[in-house]
Amino acid sequence: MSAKQKRFFLSEDEIPRYWYNIQADMVNKPMPPLNPQTKEPLKPEDLYPIFAKELCHQELDQENAWIEIPEPVREYYKYWRSTPLVRAYGLEKALGTPAHIYFKNESVSPIGSHKLNSAIPQAYYCQQEGVTNVTTETGAGQWGAALSYAAKLFGLEAAVYQVKISYEQKPYRRSIMQTFGAQVTPSPSMSTRAGKDILTQTPNHQGSLGTAISEAIELARTTPNCKYTLGSVLSHVSLHQTIIGLEAEKQMEMAGEYPDIVIGCFGGGSNFAGISFPFMRHTIKDGRKTRYIAAEPASCPKLTRGKFQYDFADEAGYTPLLPMYTLGHKFAPANIHAGGLRFHGAGVIVSQLLKDGLMEAVDIPQLETFETGCLFARAEGIIPAPESCHAIAAAVREAKKCIETGEEKVILFNLSGHGLVDMASYDQYLAGNLMNYSLPDEMIEKSLES
């Protein structure tokens, strides 16, 4: 390694050939998702009407630690992978910290975030079984953009329900999806029964990932040859995202370091899982002492203030019941600009890991995230997505502790996306128009009861 190497890359040949399935190595396996009618544990076949078959098997696989990445998927991964592992010298200097800060830059993907890592295999498996149409939900539009592009790569038609508040806050993400040929509808909409029910009850509903998931599932169920795809929460999505941490593991080795702390922002858990699970396998198997921190918004704090229980992943209750940390599936998050983190629940694997004390969670107020986003932009030249700002803020908190203790901790975080399509949010922040939201305990209790 040169004295001050900034970025670390892998050659195309070194891009991983397998995803890592942490379920196989977990001592306490995640509890099974349940059929909401029978309350029986779900079998892969129960999910066939909604998802591509291969994804249903990946979802419930607790035996195979390594799942081969299909060659056509790996070929498309080469369009931007490996993503750089970057030593954040600029940020370290700006903070005056002795910590060594690294970030994995997933913002270099064609659509600007990590979401393409799962969109490509999901579209691939759909095409393999003869599906012609795919549908999904999207918050800030990052997942919708990824799926729209992936669908085009495999000759599929895509229909995306975008959370209404984000549809309005981030109009260019809609343009991106449409540029890739997708149909985009703000959710809740009058185009589905679920949407109509929600709008009848709450005419001004601003939408949430929960409402958009209900609408997309309904479309998949009622349209021939159409499958639903999901950009987070589910275990197969986390599986695909492990490409991030598997690359990072090799790149950290090139840098001659190993992380003491691994951090990801947290919506449903996929990028956090992606960066952390490959490292966590050394904690589970070899007792390696690394801290894993999920950074969530203070206004949507399912990991830090939610309850571990069976709950639906969507507003209307169409999904299986998942054992997870949740704020209740009727929880309507505040209109923060990190649209991708406005989700009431957490994936089942991450929920079990948190319950078992293998990872930690922190919640970050909105103003701190944008303050950190500006600091990072000025120090490293990359404007982070509002979601990613949560991970950076958590990393900055840890780096500041090192100033006090003098420790040279190695901190690795995932830069899940860039914020160039989120400049309206930065505008609002710079104009002093953004606020923190308080969330009284009673509101969470009420939402969990409903």
Ligand SMILES: Cc1ncc(COP(=O)(O)O)c(C=O)c1O
């Ligand atoms: C840039 C970015 N980061 C993070 C997330 C959160 O999702 P997840 O927790 O699945 O990584 C999103 C979701 O839309 C996103 O767009």
